[in-house]
Amino acid sequence: MFEPELELAIATVREACAITSSVQRRIAAAHDAVAKVDRSPVTVADLAAQVVIGERLGAAYPDDPLMAEEDSRPLAAPGAEEISHEVLALARTRLPDLDGAAVAAALDRGRHPGGRRGRFWMLDPVDGTKGFLRGEQYAIALALVRDGEVVAAVLGCPNLPLDAGRGDGPRGCLFAAARGAGATLRAVAGGPPRPISVSTVKDAADAVLLESVEGGHSSHDRAAAIAARLGLHRPPVRLDSQCKYGALARGEASIYLRLPRSEGYREKPWDHAAGALLLEEAGGRVSDLAGRPLDLVSARTMAPESGILATNGAIHDRVLAAARTELGLDGDSR
Numbered sequence: 001m002f003e004p005e006l007e008l009a010i011a012t013v014r015e016a017c018a019i020t021s022s023v024q025r026r027i028a029a030a031h032d033a034v035a036k037v038d039r040s041p042v043t044v045a046d047l048a049a050q051v052v053i054g055e056r057l058g059a060a061y062p063d064d065p066l067m068a069e070e071d072s073r074p075l076a077a078p079g080a081e082e083i084s085h086e087v088l089a090l091a092r093t094r095l096p097d098l099d100g101a102a103v104a105a106a107l108d109r110g111r112h113p114g115g116r117r118g119r120f121w122m123l124d125p126v127d128g129t130k131g132f133l134r135g136e137q138y139a140i141a142l143a144l145v146r147d148g149e150v151v152a153a154v155l156g157c158p159n160l161p162l163d164a165g166r167g168d169g170p171r172g173c174l175f176a177a178a179r180g181a182g183a184t185l186r187a188v189a190g191g192p193p194r195p196i197s198v199s200t201v202k203d204a205a206d207a208v209l210l211e212s213v214e215g216g217h218s219s220h221d222r223a224a225a226i227a228a229r230l231g232l233h234r235p236p237v238r239l240d241s242q243c244k245y246g247a248l249a250r251g252e253a254s255i256y257l258r259l260p261r262s263e264g265y266r267e268k269p270w271d272h273a274a275g276a277l278l279l280e281e282a283g284g285r286v287s288d289l290a291g292r293p294l295d296l297v298s299a300r301t302m303a304p305e306s307g308i309l310a311t312n313g314a315i316h317d318r319v320l321a322a323a324r325t326e327l328g329l330d331g332d333s334r
Helices: 003-026 044-060 081-092 100-108 129-133 220-230 243-249 273-281 316-327
Strands: 066-068 119-127 139-146 149-161 171-178 183-187 209-211 255-258 285-288 308-311
Touching (some): 003 139, 003 149, 044 119, 044 139, 081 100, 149 243, 149 273, 171 243, 171 273, 243 273, 243 308, 285 316
């Protein structure tokens, strides 16, 4: 099921990986960064990737809306002429007939509000923009939603080592999953897929913890306290973007904790939708810290939560209990 959609998603994410990788190699952050409302950096690669993916999806499935992170506002900002030119030039490497108006229209197509009926696509064209600008890890995350459920997902991680534990080996991972069909990994550069599965760790103390590189994204101090309560004896691994979900899905680690630093912080669904399905299809589990499944489809922001927990599944309840105790959460809310 969803084989045509998944194949298209794989092809378009691969195109976006080529675009973003070329930008990361040749353009310094100081030259290309513009500001979002929250002041986090976004690059011309972000916008060009969304244009190309959005155009490909729209041509194949014109009735499917798109919920995406970006829109055309960065291109309309004062002094954005150079950025606009760069975005158009990058998008034309894949879609030669585009013009400026088509670029803006493609970006603004991504304003779908979400919902639990029908189907739509969800896209984060460059997840982990700070990692991207540092020359480190980032992801292109694309998911298909049908009737309130994420049913297919592709996660492109251009800088992630293809073989876990071999940092000096080939890089570029393309993860894919369809609900009920398992999860796979193939090289961004091409080649056959192979099935992946989560780690077999059953004792939480033996787990490897993943967390965000940016301290503003997740509270490292609180995560360390939870790790101590679990008796973790390995140091945490800090990784940008939804690459963390890919690392969990192929068994490199067993826990990912995301604990927002500010009360009432709202996560964005495109930051988790593709990665969550990938992990679940690899045998893992994702929940909020009340133990509930994440609502990734109803709106462009998620309800305020105490945090997100992703694990290999076998140790989920143990980690959840430790996190709730450490954070002082009401044990009856589960």
